[in-house]
Amino acid sequence: MSQIVIIGGGPAGYEAALVAAQLDADVTVVEAEGAGGACVLSDCVPSKTFIASSQVVTGYRDTEEFGVHSDGLEAVTVDARAVHGRVKRLALAQSADIHDKLVKAGVSFVAGSARLGEDTLGHTHRVLVTPTGGGEEYSIAASTVLIATGATPRQLPTAVPDGERILTWRQVYDLPELPEHLIVVGSGVTGAEFASAYLAMGVQVTLVSSRDRVMPHEDADAAMAIERVFRNRGMSILNNSRADAVRRTDDGVEVELSDGRVVAGSHALIAVGSIPNTAGLGLSEYGVELARGGYVQVDRVSRTNVPGVYAAGDCTGVLPLASVAAMQGRIAMWHALGEAVRPLRLRTVAANVFTDPELATVGVSHDEVAAGKVPARQVMLPLSGNARAKMDDLADGFVKLFCRPASGQVIGGVVVAPKASELILPITMAVENNLTVNELAQTITIYPSLSGSITEAARQLMLHELE
Ligand SMILES: Cc1cc2nc3c(=O)[nH]c(=O)nc-3n(C[C@H](O)[C@H](O)[C@H](O)COP(=O)(O)OP(=O)(O)OC[C@H]3O[C@@H](n4cnc5c(N)ncnc54)[C@H](O)[C@@H]3O)c2cc1C
Ligand SMILES: NC(=O)c1ccc[n+]([C@@H]2O[C@H](COP(=O)([O-])OP(=O)(O)OC[C@H]3O[C@@H](n4cnc5c(N)ncnc54)[C@H](O)[C@@H]3O)[C@@H](O)[C@H]2O)c1
Numbered sequence: 001m002s003q004i005v006i007i008g009g010g011p012a013g014y015e016a017a018l019v020a021a022q023l024d025a026d027v028t029v030v031e032a033e034g035a036g037g038a039c040v041l042s043d044c045v046p047s048k049t050f051i052a053s054s055q056v057v058t059g060y061r062d063t064e065e066f067g068v069h070s071d072g073l074e075a076v077t078v079d080a081r082a083v084h085g086r087v088k089r090l091a092l093a094q095s096a097d098i099h100d101k102l103v104k105a106g107v108s109f110v111a112g113s114a115r116l117g118e119d120t121l122g123h124t125h126r127v128l129v130t131p132t133g134g135g136e137e138y139s140i141a142a143s144t145v146l147i148a149t150g151a152t153p154r155q156l157p158t159a160v161p162d163g164e165r166i167l168t169w170r171q172v173y174d175l176p177e178l179p180e181h182l183i184v185v186g187s188g189v190t191g192a193e194f195a196s197a198y199l200a201m202g203v204q205v206t207l208v209s210s211r212d213r214v215m216p217h218e219d220a221d222a223a224m225a226i227e228r229v230f231r232n233r234g235m236s237i238l239n240n241s242r243a244d245a246v247r248r249t250d251d252g253v254e255v256e257l258s259d260g261r262v263v264a265g266s267h268a269l270i271a272v273g274s275i276p277n278t279a280g281l282g283l284s285e286y287g288v289e290l291a292r293g294g295y296v297q298v299d300r301v302s303r304t305n306v307p308g309v310y311a312a313g314d315c316t317g318v319l320p321l322a323s324v325a326a327m328q329g330r331i332a333m334w335h336a337l338g339e340a341v342r343p344l345r346l347r348t349v350a351a352n353v354f355t356d357p358e359l360a361t362v363g364v365s366h367d368e369v370a371a372g373k374v375p376a377r378q379v380m381l382p383l384s385g386n387a388r389a390k391m392d393d394l395a396d397g398f399v400k401l402f403c404r405p406a407s408g409q410v411i412g413g414v415v416v417a418p419k420a421s422e423l424i425l426p427i428t429m430a431v432e433n434n435l436t437v438n439e440l441a442q443t444i445t446i447y448p449s450l451s452g453s454i455t456e457a458a459r460q461l462m463l464h465e466l467e
Contacts (some may be wrong), residue, residue, distance in 0.1 A: 010037020012313025363412025
């Protein structure tokens, strides 16, 4: 029987374990924090639960427009302890669900910290395990090892988090109350999501963005649309501003920018990216190649350069999403256990930024098209003309579609809208299944619906014979 040892129990690790158990392997997952990993316990799941509370507050905005009288947003109060309690409860419950699922599938789940042992020059790898809460280190033999150790918030040496005023995104749920004035350092996806959620909850937010717009890696039209919404709702956004240092003051924090300006607030959230958890695993000693930044180098079936040692998820830096981590983990096990497997394809991975409004993307990007790397026709359709959007008083979103110039094959799209995460699916299906704009356009959608704008955009891209 194949013996699989998986280091790390996040989406990469636990989804891999489920596949390997299904294929009758003897599977052990060693996890330092808890089933579900950082994704479930401190990153993705908690942040989305927190955002869910912020959306409840948003529901009280602009009720007059709908003919509903209320005391307005000012009368809404957010009980931070209750919100944080819910965040932690849901995370632990999700972790327990995953733990139960693994155990039910026959996986041995070990609470501990693991690393590779000495290279034994054979077909068996040795994984050394230090149990959580003490106990002797012991070793497990494995025919296949999967490194799925995730990543950790990057720290700036001049802005060291103290868990009270200077925070990582993992520490915000321990605050006894909401910040009065939160300075978010870093306007990537993480910074933008938290800035959006705190703003919705009535917190004064300043976003320190090192680039000329927020979310520099996202579609420019979408990022700028969201930046406009942020500003209109009162967020202060400092573009082209790098934080050099963050310091505690008597009653808060001050953030020193590289141009010498100093911004004062009550709290600072440092969201300047992550670093892979690959130190201390014995990888280099074992001959596993690491790329720049300490990421484990893998191919599209999750192999490292060392036979029998695979890696998946954020520790590989391929595309730090839970969905991708999970697929990399499954692919590793299918490959290791001799199943037919399709190498990882990033082209059809949909991603969503959970700001208000949300920003979902799939397929080719505007930058690739603009740079001439991918020939494409495109259309951008504002939601303001959509009947359902008018009813819901949605003015800010849009749908963008990209297709191949001659065939009309759909190759990408962007949606900015509430619940864009749900609306992107038809475009993802079209990209995945090589559908054309004609096929999308001929699909009958619900009337009135926001998804009607997707087929409407497709109709605008249909080529007419006279053109
Ligand atoms: C704030 C935030 C929000 C996010 N939101 C989303 C989202 O909405 N959607 C989405 O798709 N992605 C989201 N992501 C990204 C997503 O969380 C990651 O891509 C995902 O967690 C990666 O999974 P993983 O299995 O690689 O690692 P992780 O989830 O990080 O799990 C790795 C686990 O390995 C453990 N570990 C590390 N070293 C060892 C060791 N030596 N021994 C034993 N255990 C070890 C760690 O303790 C950790 O629990 C978000 C990320 C952040 C930071
Ligand atoms: N909804 C989701 O799916 C979701 C949510 C959060 C994160 N993620 C994943 O995590 C990845 C990483 O996102 P992230 O936002 O954590 O990191 P990131 O690296 O994408 O963004 C960090 C930003 O901070 C900026 N920065 C760095 N140093 C700075 C300084 N001193 N002052 C001001 N700005 C500074 C960087 O220029 C960068 O724009 C995303 O690409 C995504 O794949 C996904």
